Amino acid sequence: MKALVCVKRVIDYNVKIRVKTDKSGVETENVKMSMNPFDEIAVEEAVKLKEKGVIDEIIVLSIGAETSQETIRTGLAMGGDRGVLVKTNGQEIDPLNVGKIIKYIFDKESPDMVILGKQAIDDDCNQTGQILSSLLDCHQATFASKVEVNDDKTINVTREVDGGLETIKISIPCVITTDLRLNEPRYASLPNIMKAKQKKIDILDINDLNIDIKRRVETIEVSEPPERKPGVIVNDVDSLIDKLKNEANVI
Amino acid sequence: MKSLVIVEHNNKSIKTSTFSTITAASQICDSVDALIVGNQLKEAVDEIKKANGLKKIYVIDKDGLNNPIAENLSTHILAFLKTKDEYTHVLTPSSTFGKNLSPKIATKLDIQQISDIIKVCDSDTFERPIYAGNAIAKVKSNEKIKILTVRPTCFEPCGLTSNVEVENVNLEGVDLSSVSFVAYDESKSDRPELTSAKVIISGGRGMQNGDNFKLLEGIADKLGAAMGASRAAVDAGFVPNDWQVGQTGKIVAPDLYVAVGISGAIQHIAGIKDSKFIASINKDEEAPIFKFSDYGLVADLFEILPELEKKL
Numbered sequence A: 001m002k003a004l005v006c007v008k009r010v011i012d013y014n015v016k017i018r019v020k021t022d023k024s025g026v027e028t029e030n031v032k033m034s035m036n037p038f039d040e041i042a043v044e045e046a047v048k049l050k051e052k053g054v055i056d057e058i059i060v061l062s063i064g065a066e067t068s069q070e071t072i073r074t075g076l077a078m079g080g081d082r083g084v085l086v087k088t089n090g091q092e093i094d095p096l097n098v099g100k101i102i103k104y105i106f107d108k109e110s111p112d113m114v115i116l117g118k119q120a121i122d123d124d125c126n127q128t129g130q131i132l133s134s135l136l137d138c139h140q141a142t143f144a145s146k147v148e149v150n151d152d153k154t155i156n157v158t159r160e161v162d163g164g165l166e167t168i169k170i171s172i173p174c175v176i177t178t179d180l181r182l183n184e185p186r187y188a189s190l191p192n193i194m195k196a197k198q199k200k201i202d203i204l205d206i207n208d209l210n211i212d213i214k215r216r217v218e219t220i221e222v223s224e225p226p227e228r229k230p231g232v233i234v235n236d237v238d239s240l241i242d243k244l245k246n247e248a249n250v251i
Numbered sequence B: 001m002k003s004l005v006i007v008e009h010n011n012k013s014i015k016t017s018t019f020s021t022i023t024a025a026s027q028i029c030d031s032v033d034a035l036i037v038g039n040q041l042k043e044a045v046d047e048i049k050k051a052n053g054l055k056k057i058y059v060i061d062k063d064g065l066n067n068p069i070a071e072n073l074s075t076h077i078l079a080f081l082k083t084k085d086e087y088t089h090v091l092t093p094s095s096t097f098g099k100n101l102s103p104k105i106a107t108k109l110d111i112q113q114i115s116d117i118i119k120v121c122d123s124d125t126f127e128r129p130i131y132a133g134n135a136i137a138k139v140k141s142n143e144k145i146k147i148l149t150v151r152p153t154c155f156e157p158c159g160l161t162s163n164v165e166v167e168n169v170n171l172e173g174v175d176l177s178s179v180s181f182v183a184y185d186e187s188k189s190d191r192p193e194l195t196s197a198k199v200i201i202s203g204g205r206g207m208q209n210g211d212n213f214k215l216l217e218g219i220a221d222k223l224g225a226a227m228g229a230s231r232a233a234v235d236a237g238f239v240p241n242d243w244q245v246g247q248t249g250k251i252v253a254p255d256l257y258v259a260v261g262i263s264g265a266i267q268h269i270a271g272i273k274d275s276k277f278i279a280s281i282n283k284d285e286e287a288p289i290f291k292f293s294d295y296g297l298v299a300d301l302f303e304i305l306p307e308l309e310k311k312l
């Protein structure tokens, strides 16, 4: 089977983000960028399935500026076989259009499964996998915490839902989105990082795809969230209980 | 303008998230309908009928729709929408149910959904958190239908004193998908649900193991609290995964959130920021959680928790 894994380059999750003073967005200049953590989990899952002999080729796809090649390289160092970059000018693209771009690559490559993160930690949209499966009219399994490929190539996916865990059985081609507990992504070893430099990355220009990427949802402004007012340190259990009872009135 | 709220339920009862979503819909326009899709819905319909603010409830009750398979729900909802073209807004709670389903409806209508709105500015402009709530984006949709998911904790649930008109919808020729439902492992608890609880007490890695969560149970009993956890505590297997609070777990907004042995990583804070009061117990006075707490107690949790339970 062939897997397509989608990886987005985002501000590293450890960075404390800053809103631009003109409220047009979030400062990304000179900020550490990394692969979206959920996408690391997606790559790891594909590599695990390859190690089990279920998958024989992993394509790592990113849509973004030239610099997204680095993110693809990270995926290749973790065990991806080759990369595809759909190059943009770095502008934001609505998830529906991201879905259409992924579909374009899907139609070219005909993978059996597409693995995405459940959510990009910059836009927090949690949509792209669901959009893609709808565009492809194929099965979807979102928020996966366990993926088991059966002998007949159907796949049992356990999903993290609000009330517990749900298991569904889907067939290929399919779209799977990853939740945090699916696996622990590996660190790429130095030899694998070196090897990844030789792996091929195809670069396509977004303008050649004939997809209208005009934004349908405009960002009017981005602002800081309201601050919580500073609290106090209490000395002991008695004063904690007193404050909760008599000041906050919450117990 | 007319809004449609997609009802979240388990065929028997309605999830509170639905009532919050109705409130959000009422802030957009006066005319709000609801659509419930499932199987053997009598009890659920009796409950949703009481929701204030609804004009009409449409019911699709059909064999094979007992489990919330997104493919099945979306095809039925789309078939329903085809018969009615009056809706300008379609709203679904931003729970795992809504997140799984709503983008499918949007995509089939070639519409860009807006996820997880926390505020209605006007009928096409909304606020939503980005970067784990470390920034708030005000966004405007230029689409002909606004398809939205709604963060339930940001809208008070609607009142339940009405008796809304109900209409059964029979849809011919909508097939069921071949996705098969294998199992649902429901985590059962006698405690209040995290997302609607008034008081929550959560433990983190500092709890050291699952057994030690018993130290929190006694306190939760006394406070009638729900129990939650940080990701580290869930990952270490101390407690079930649906206890996780945070950016990628549950977003909560109780009157009181008590964090015990939790450092206060931004991803955890993202899930608790809207709490009215936050109290925390941590032995490290430098722990970031104190910056977000109304009341902080620097202490060893193993000494403090038994005392707290006794004195409450």
Ligand SMILES: Cc1cc2nc3c(=O)[nH]c(=O)nc-3n(C[C@H](O)[C@H](O)[C@H](O)COP(=O)(O)OP(=O)(O)OC[C@H]3O[C@@H](n4cnc5c(N)ncnc54)[C@H](O)[C@@H]3O)c2cc1C
Binding pocket: A013, A037, A038, A121, B203, B204, B205, B206, B207, B229, B230, B231, B232, B233, B244, B245, B246, B247, B248, B249, B250, B260, B261, B262, B263, B264, B265, B266, B267, B268, B271, B281, B282, B283, B284, B287, B299, B300, B301, B302
């Ligand atoms: C993409 C992504 C999403 C994430 N989503 C979430 C999420 O939804 N929710 C979430 O919680 N995390 C999330 N995380 C993880 C987050 O970054 C932190 O790793 C996690 O919240 C840490 O959990 P913790 O505070 O329990 O553990 P730690 O950071 O290890 O803190 C343990 C705390 O316990 C204190 N302690 C230890 N012993 C005692 C004692 N005896 N008495 C008192 N205090 C004690 C320590 O001082 C310390 O402050 C996410 C991470 C990523 C990358």
Ligand SMILES: Nc1ncnc2c1ncn2[C@@H]1O[C@H](COP(=O)(O)O)[C@@H](O)[C@H]1O
Binding pocket: A006, A007, A008, A009, A036, A038, A039, A042, A061, A062, A063, A064, A095, A098, A115, A116, A117, A118, A119, A120, A121, A123, A124, A125, A126, A127, A128, A129
């Ligand atoms: N620009 C992109 N390039 C590659 N993958 C993407 C991109 N945007 C989103 N994705 C994928 O879609 C997932 C969900 O993103 P979102 O719907 O924006 O929260 C991410 O975890 C990625 O796997």
